[in-house]
Amino acid sequence: MSTASEFLTGPVARSAAAQAARRERWAPRISRVSGFLNILGLGWFVPLLRIAAGEPVKPQLLELWRSFGIPMAAIVLFLAAWGFLAPKVHTSLGVLPGPVQVWQQAESLWADHLAERAKKQAFYERQKKRNAELLASDPKADVKIRPYTGAPTYLDQIITSLETVFTGFIFAALVAVPLGVLCGLSQTVNTAINPLVQIFKPVSPLAWLPLVTMVVSALYVSADPLFPKSFLISAITVTLCSLWPTLINTAVGVASIDKDLINVSRVLRLHWTTKVIKIVLPSSLPLIFTGLRLSLGVGWMVLIAAEMLAQNPGLGKFVWDEFQNGSSASLSRIMVAVFTIGIIGFLLDRIMLALQVAFTHGETR
């Protein structure tokens, strides 16, 4: 706006008008996108877009500094402090690793992953060769391709952890949401279930584990199980610990629906399924999603502990095995796992938030 005084007429004024027109065209688009980007944690990208669209630079740079520069500076400060203080702490497993060692171990884990994939290729090649030889000598021989027997790599473990947490989370949602709706609609049910919920809510996953292990071992007996027992045990433990936030939030959400809507359903004498699907669920979605988000966060935390003891081959087992290894690289690798767990937890939370914003219409109707 400071350049406005310099504009008189002619090509400069015309280009200024063209610029203003462009700004006006782009502003609503950027506003739409900015909400989306904010959810993904990429809110700092918006000022750059605005600068590209022709908005005045200085306020945008200020905005950029606020949303991006300050957190970045804090992270850099944290890394510097860590790098400085870590070598001062001596443990029996060596000096506490600094950011450089942790980064080196992250690279080494990636290299191990690639090497393991190469070994897997070689394994299948060997099998194909062996099977070809068998077929050459006996065309009717029964040949099979066996799955690779190597240890899971770091990326495999991350994927296993994600699969387990989502399984546990979906079980939890399937149990908690209907139960929560019931609690919200009926005061009697709510009063009945409430003490049980309050007692089981604070129980730690490590306390549930032995019970879950015993029950699953006793009930899940089959010659060729679809899911390994350790997977089921970890998933069920995640369910038991993460269903409470969803349950409570759903109950509260359903209980606080606008009474007018309930009256409408009574007047229209809606069948209870229609009532639930058309009125109850849509109105209580914001709180249900809040509950789901909290549940996923709790579930992710619980999963790591459950995996350590149930021996599910995920990130929890990785941390435990590294601790058992006791090598000089172990502490750095455990820290890589800590950061991975944190970053994945953050991403999961962001995804749930995006879903929540997508599915809910906002507070006003």
Next chain:
Amino acid sequence: MSNKSDSKQTRRRIDRRAFLKSGVSAAALAGTVPAFEIFMPSIARAALKPEKEELKFGFIKLTDMAPIAIAKENGYFEDEGLYVAVEPQANWKVLLDRVITGELDGAHMLAGQPLGATIGFGTKAHVITPFSMDLNGNGITVSNAIWAEMKPFVPKGPDGKPQHPIAAEALKKVVEKYKADGKPFNMGMVFPLSTHNYYLRYWLASSGIHPGFYSPTDISGQIMADVLLSVTPPPQMPATLEAGTILGYCVGEPWNQQAVFKGIGVPVITDFEIWKNNPEKVFGFTADFQQKNPNTVLAATKALIRAGQWLDENDNANRLKAVQILSRPEYVGADAKVIANSMTGTFEYEKGDKRSVPDFNVFFRYFATYPYYSDATWFLTQMRRWGQIAEPKPDGWYAQVAKDVYRPDIYLEAAKMLVAEGKAKKADFPWDTDGYKTATAAFIDKIEYDGRKPNEYLSKLAIGLKGDQRVTGSKVVAN
């Protein structure tokens, strides 16, 4: 045409023809026999078809899981048609439970685990073992503080260094001092049925320190104890030693050398010095699994025998390669230089005091892989000595349990196949033994052990239950 001379001639000719024919056919048959024998081995190999080809074996992160790692890395399992995934377990209890529930098809086990499980101490299940994984391989380590208190009582050799083997006499004074001060003397071992538990107790008891009894109602193992023994998983031992929760422990490698490397403890004795060439780990399957999959168990045993052979080959020439494999994070994971010490025949006691112990780990020599009944019986006697077997048992009972659990028949069948395939030498296996080694006094206290006379052996041991004794409440009563 048929005059007499003619017919005689034809008969002779016919006889000659018949004789020639039979002779040629006999020669032909003799000629095909070697060819038949050449084809036989491949028919025999094809006959060993494993029932279950995809297997999962469990192990604990200790250097003596080496035969499993080598059998996998050198392709011995694949040669037998087995596709084996190996998975480290959190601790010995989880490992045993998972073998019993079938999540693991077989596992690296303590020599006492199959016995304890079969007689019902802890989780009850019939577990068998056809393969002994190694001899020796443990050590007892104490904290720096305890070593400093012990050292004045350890006799010195002519070179000024402590004389080995260090008897528990030196520790006795320290234990008495703690008792006088009213402080508990805690030590760690890895599992109530572990070889470490029994060797630690043997060492302590050989100098008159009481390590505690078990009773049917109290399985902490600390009844009447001078030294309190408790369970810690091997990888957590250095940390608990540092924290002061325990003052010493008995564990397998690399955890004794880890303590030296990190400067938190001093190994005082190896189990080789407590009992020369003692049984250590075995490879266990459930009896159920073996009955349903006999060929699979045979094939796995063959692969493991080959691995043991490779580890001890050419005077331990392959050990350094084995160390590289074991130091991978999916196997033992400790630093290679920590593992290398014990695997290559040296052992570092005090920092800088490295001594040669060439047989610290024995994987094949001295018939190490044969599952001897006398070894099984020794563990049973120790279980009886400390009260894990609460009632007195006749000699015949020990022999019967040993026969139920240790399966040298499977071992010898596997060995026979390997010799026929040319992958092993006949002389490397004890074909004629009845399963009992000759009586030996190669213990630190020189008490002779004869596997055929377990009760007599028990009566020779000063501390421990003998004869009809039982533990009731906190006292030993004789009936």
